[in-house]
Structure formats: structure tokens, C-alpha cells
Amino acid sequence: xxxxxxxxxPAETVPAPPPAGFSPLLGKNTQRxxxxxxxxxxxxxxxxxxxxxxxxxxxxYLLFAGWFFFSRFFLFGQIEMRMYFGTAPLxxxxxAPAITMRLLAEEINTGSYEMLMTLPLTITQMLxxxxxxxxxxxAVIIGVTLSYPLTIASLGPLDWGPVMxxxxxxxVLGAAFLSIGLFTSALTRNQIVxxxxxxxxxxxxxxxxxxxxLIPGFLVGFFEYLGVEYHTQNFSRGVVDSKDLIYFAxxxxxxxxxxxxxxxxxx
Amino acid sequence: MIRIEELSKxxxxxxxxxxxxxxxxxxxxxxxxxxxxxxxTTTLRLISGYLRPDQGRIFVGDQDAVENTEAVRxxxxxxxxxxxxxxxxxxxxxxxxxxxxxxLAPEVKEERVREMVTTCGLKDEVGKRISELSKGNxxxxxxxxxMLHDPEYLILDEPTAGLDPNQISDIRDLxxxxxxxxxxxxxxxxxxxxxxxCDRVIIIHQGKVVADGNPKDLQRQAVDESRIHLKIAxxxxxxxxxxxxxxxxxxxxDENESKEIRGYLVHSxxxxxxxxxxxxxxxxxxxxxxxxxxxxxxxxxxFRRLTSG
Numbered sequence: 001x002x003x004x005x006x007x008x009x010p011a012e013t014v015p016a017p018p019p020a021g022f023s024p025l026l027g028k029n030t031q032r033x034x035x036x037x038x039x040x041x042x043x044x045x046x047x048x049x050x051x052x053x054x055x056x057x058x059x060x061y062l063l064f065a066g067w068f069f070f071s072r073f074f075l076f077g078q079i080e081m082r083m084y085f086g087t088a089p090l091x092x093x094x095x096a097p098a099i100t101m102r103l104l105a106e107e108i109n110t111g112s113y114e115m116l117m118t119l120p121l122t123i124t125q126m127l128x129x130x131x132x133x134x135x136x137x138x139a140v141i142i143g144v145t146l147s148y149p150l151t152i153a154s155l156g157p158l159d160w161g162p163v164m165x166x167x168x169x170x171x172v173l174g175a176a177f178l179s180i181g182l183f184t185s186a187l188t189r190n191q192i193v194x195x196x197x198x199x200x201x202x203x204x205x206x207x208x209x210x211x212x213x214l215i216p217g218f219l220v221g222f223f224e225y226l227g228v229e230y231h232t233q234n235f236s237r238g239v240v241d242s243k244d245l246i247y248f249a250x251x252x253x254x255x256x257x258x259x260x261x262x263x264x265x266x267x
Numbered sequence: 268m269i270r271i272e273e274l275s276k277x278x279x280x281x282x283x284x285x286x287x288x289x290x291x292x293x294x295x296x297x298x299x300x301x302x303x304x305x306x307x308t309t310t311l312r313l314i315s316g317y318l319r320p321d322q323g324r325i326f327v328g329d330q331d332a333v334e335n336t337e338a339v340r341x342x343x344x345x346x347x348x349x350x351x352x353x354x355x356x357x358x359x360x361x362x363x364x365x366x367x368x369x370x371l372a373p374e375v376k377e378e379r380v381r382e383m384v385t386t387c388g389l390k391d392e393v394g395k396r397i398s399e400l401s402k403g404n405x406x407x408x409x410x411x412x413x414m415l416h417d418p419e420y421l422i423l424d425e426p427t428a429g430l431d432p433n434q435i436s437d438i439r440d441l442x443x444x445x446x447x448x449x450x451x452x453x454x455x456x457x458x459x460x461x462x463x464x465c466d467r468v469i470i471i472h473q474g475k476v477v478a479d480g481n482p483k484d485l486q487r488q489a490v491d492e493s494r495i496h497l498k499i500a501x502x503x504x505x506x507x508x509x510x511x512x513x514x515x516x517x518x519x520x521d522e523n524e525s526k527e528i529r530g531y532l533v534h535s536x537x538x539x540x541x542x543x544x545x546x547x548x549x550x551x552x553x554x555x556x557x558x559x560x561x562x563x564x565x566x567x568x569x570f571r572r573l574t575s576g
Contacts, residue, residue: 032370035367035370036367036368036370038367039364039367039368040368042367043353043356043364046356046360047353047355047356050355051355110351110354111347111349111351112351112352112353113351114312114317114347114351115345115347115351115352115412117316117317118315118316118317118340118343118345118347119340119365119368119369120337120338120340120341120368120369120370121337121368122337267317267318267319
């Protein structure tokens with residue numbers, strides 16, 4: 001077979017140190033893995049912007065976000081973004097599963113999943129590609145709302161610290177919700193079911209620190225820690241705490257492992 | 268070379284593939300033949316790495332396909348059944364996407380895509396959306412996709428399903444040409460297809476291999492007796508006289524052409540050609556021999572015999 005691929009595989013017999021660009025997550029051929037992951041991510045992004053769902057989701061998010069923010073902004077008359085960051089988790093709960101619902105469910109439903117999983121990429125690489133596309137799309141939508149701080153900054157002095165923290169918090173929270181959405185998309189071949197399940201799971205995480213009065217005292221701390229808002233609040237104060245980052249990272253990792261397990265079972 | 272050893276795969280209680288063993292050499296085109304639901308697609312899915320076997324081993328080249336799935340997938344070109352491809356992509360974009368997923372080097376990428384477009388006769392379709400293509404052209408995109416990285420091994424699940432006769436013969440020619448240099452496994456439930464394209468046939472039934480060999484050998488193996496159809500006009504008990512010939516097992520009445528010209532079906536040992544004997548007998552008895560022909564067992568009847576009941 002003529003060697004069509006430029007990057008050679010490292011010799012297997014020599015116990016060589018990991019080649020340049022080695023990543024334990026992606027394995028031996030990290031560079032080639034990235035070529036594949038980015039190709040998949042690009043293809044997914046392309047399908048987002050080709051389908052009308054993307055625009056519908058985007059417009060609805062921006063309408064609601066804009067309404068929630070500006071209606072209260074003029075009521076309080078303060079140059080700050082907290083009103084936006086306060087309502088955004090609620091909106092993301094809808095937005096994230098709507099972005100991810102088709103990612104796996106559609107492939108499984110049309111059978112193209114078979115094509116995808118006979119290409120030389122691992123489940124982890126495939127999930128990474130899909131996740132990156134969804135995250136990029138979410139980042140674009142959230143990025144559009146950067147127009148809010150830019151607008152209100154012209155009205156008076158804006159403290160950019162909490163704004164930047166808040167946006168970072170949104171992206172991190174969005175990533176966690178997206179990975180939950182990706183997980184529910186793997187569970188079913190029906191996109192609507194994937195969306196509803198994804199929303200329900202995100203909602204549970206949102207709700208869990210709102211029902212503390214029903215929980216026995218010694219567990220309150222634990223359940224409070226599980227709640228999503230407990231962690232996003234710090235961000236919108238401009239505080240980036242490693243505790244919060246670890247919280248969101250664990251959600252993402254657990255969701256990824258869950259998705260992998262579900263997909264492995266299909267084999 | 269692809270080697271499969273005692274491969275089994277169950278879906279809940281159904282044994283989809285049951286202790287299947289075979290080997291395909293380089294330069295060989297193997298046809299998997301069987302009725303619908305026999306386990307052909309499952310076997311191919313196991314080789315392509317989409318499914319994981321419950322038991323048994325698969326070697327593609329010198330690689331274990333279960334342990335080194337990714338490496339094996341990189342060597343295989345696969346056309347799944349029903350050819351599921353993304354409907355909303357342009358043909359060109361889709362091939363570019365597959366080229367990227369196959370990690371083809373940028374300098375050969377364009378060239379390979381162009382080559383496949385020419386080979387598969389897709390020149391007029393490259394700018395179209397896949398959902399707009401006819402079934403035949405979509406199948407060609409599937410083939411182009413499978414061969415894009417010039418794989419050593421080609422696995423084609425029902426490659427000519429849904430095509431018109433012209434397209435079928437085009438694709439058969441293509442497969443035959445490829446088969447000289449590569450290892451090809453294709454599946455089909457159409458006998459003429461397998462007879463026309465394959466060097467070797469494996470018949471699968473209820474997940475098991477029931478026959479394995481080249482089409483000619485299979486025909487020979489399956490014949491345990493030879494049958495001769497006769498149309499004879501003659502006096503006396505033709506039936507009884509025929510029965511007395513050496514090597515004859517049984518004589519049956521066949522369709523009569525008229526009152527005088529009667530039909531007979533003679534079963535005899537398959538290693539002895541009875542026709543000269545019958546001719547001489549007819550001469551001796553003064554019969555008029557209107558017709559005599561020996562039944563050739565087709566792959567179709569072998570297939571029916573092996574897979575029914």
C-alpha cells in the first residue's frame with residue numbers, strides 16, 4: 001500500500017519515549033488524532049450552520065437573554081452584568097441540550113454512526129470532536145452577548161473583573177451542560193428524547209441546592225456543593241476558584257465516561 | 268490476508284454469527300452469500316470493527332482486529348449496508364471530510380479525491396448535495412469513500428443493491444479490477460452477482476458456514492447424482508427397460524409432450540455419463556429419441572438446498 005499518510009507511526013518494537021505531541025488521552029498518534037478530531041469538529045460545525053435549528057436556537061437564546069437582562073437593567077439602573085449571569089444558567093439548561101441533541105442520536109438513527117465508527121478513530125476522539133464543535137457553537141452564541149457589557153460600558157464605569165469571570169463561568173457551565181447533553185444523545189436515537197433527558201439532568205443539577213430545607217442537616221453541605229449555582233456565583237463575583245473548576249471538570253469527565261460506556265455497549 | 272477463527276456474535280438470544288471460520292488471501296474476491304438475516308452483515312461488521320465479537324479472533328494482515336481496532340480500520344475500506352452517508356453534505360465536501368478522517372497527507376488529498384471521482388464516475392455530481400443524488404450515484408459515493416485511502420482490504424456490504432443493470436455491471440468490473448491487487452470481501456443475496464464477481468463463495472445460513480469453495484467446486488460437490496431428462500416415443504415398457512441400465516438409481520415419469528412422446532427423468536450416479544448408453548439403448552429398442560439433456564446443477568439450487576429447511 002502506498003504510504004498516503006505523511007506522519008509516520010513510531011516504530012512499535014523500540015520502547016521509545018513518547019513522540020513529540022504525545023497525549024495520554026489520544027494515544028500514540030496524537031498528531032494524526034488531532035487531524036481527525038478537527039476534521040470531525042469542522043464537519044459538525046458546518047452542519048450546525050447548515051441546518052435551521054442552529055439559527056432558531058441562537059435567536060431564541062438571544063431574545064430571552066436580552067429580555068431578561070435589559071428589562072431588569074433599566075429597573076435597577078446599575079452598570080453591572082449580574083442580572084445576565086444570574087439568569088444565564090436557566091437559559092443554558094435549554095440551550096446546551098438543544099445543541100447536543102442531534103450529535104449522536106441523529107447518527108445512530110440514520111445509521112451513519114456505523115460509518116463513523118469504522119473510520120480509524122476511537123470513541124474518545126469521536127466524542128472530543130463532537131464536543132468541540134458543540135462548544136465552539138455555544139461560544140459563538142455566548143460571544144454575541146458580549147455586546148451587552150460593551151453597550152452598558154458606554155453608559156458608565158463597568159467593573160470588568162466580574163464580567164470576565166462571569167463569562168468564563170458561563171463557558172465552563174456551558175461545557176458541563178453540553179457534556180451532559182452529549183451523554184443523553186448517546187442514550188437514544190430520538191433527538192427529542194435526548195433533549196428532554198438532557199434538560200432534565202441539567203435541571204436536577206440546578207435544583208439540587210434549592211431544596212436544601214428538605215435535606216437532613218448533615219447532608220446540606222454536600223448537596224449545596226452539588227448545585228450548579230453555588231459554583232457559578234463565584235465566577236460572576238470575579239472569583240475563579242479551583243474548587244469550582246474541579247466541580248465542572250468532574251461533571252464533564254463523568255459525563256464523558258458515561259457516554260463512552262453507553263457507546264461501548266452498542267458494540 | 269484476512270483470517271477469521273471461530274467467530275461468534277449473539278444479539279440477546281439470537282446467534283447472529285456462530286463459529287464462523289474462513290480465510291481470504293490477497294488478490295482474492297470472496298463472496299458471502301446467504302438469505303436475508305443469515306449473518307452476512309454481522310460478519311462484515313465484526314471484521315470492520317463496528318461490532319466486537321463475543322468469541323473468536325479476527326486477523327487483518329498480521330494485526331488482531333479486536334486488539335488493534337484503529338490500526339485495522341485504517342487498512343480497511345468499508346461500504347456499509349444501505350450506505351449511510353450524510354445527506355446534507357456536498358459530494359466533494361464529503362470526500363474531503365473522509366480524506367481528513369483518514370488523515371491523508373495534504374499533498375495527496377486533492378489528487379486522491381479527484382482520482383476517486385473519476386474512477387467512480389462522479390464527475391458531474393461532485394457539486395451536488397448527497398440528498399439530491401440518485402441511488403446509484405449515492406452508492407458510487409459510498410464506493411469512492413471506501414477506496415479513497417487506497418486500502419489493502421475492501422469490505423463491501425451489498426455493493427450493487429438498488430442499482431440498475433448498467434450500473435451493476437460497471438461496479439462489478441470495478442470490483443474485479445480492484446480484486447486483482449487487493450483483498451475483497453463482498454456480501455450479497457443475489458447468486459448471479461456472486462457467480463459473476465467472486466473467486467470464492469462462502470454460503471452462510473443461520474450464522475453458520477454451510478459451504479465454502481469456488482463456484483465450480485461447489486457445483487461439483489453438491490452433485491451427488493446426475494439427472495437426465497428424456498423425451499422418448501417407443502413401444503413397450505420404456506421405464507422398466509431404462510431401469511435395467513447400469514448405474515441407474517431410479518426412473519421417474521417426467522412431463523409428457525403428447526400421448527406418444529413421453530417424458531422420463533433418469534437419476535444415476537454422478538460420476539458416470541449415462542447419455543451414450545441411453546442413446547445406444549434407444550437404437551437397440553427402436554425408440555425415437557426426441558430430447559435428451561443432463562441437468563446442470565446451478566449455484567442457485569445448491570443455495571436453495573443448503574439454506575432451506
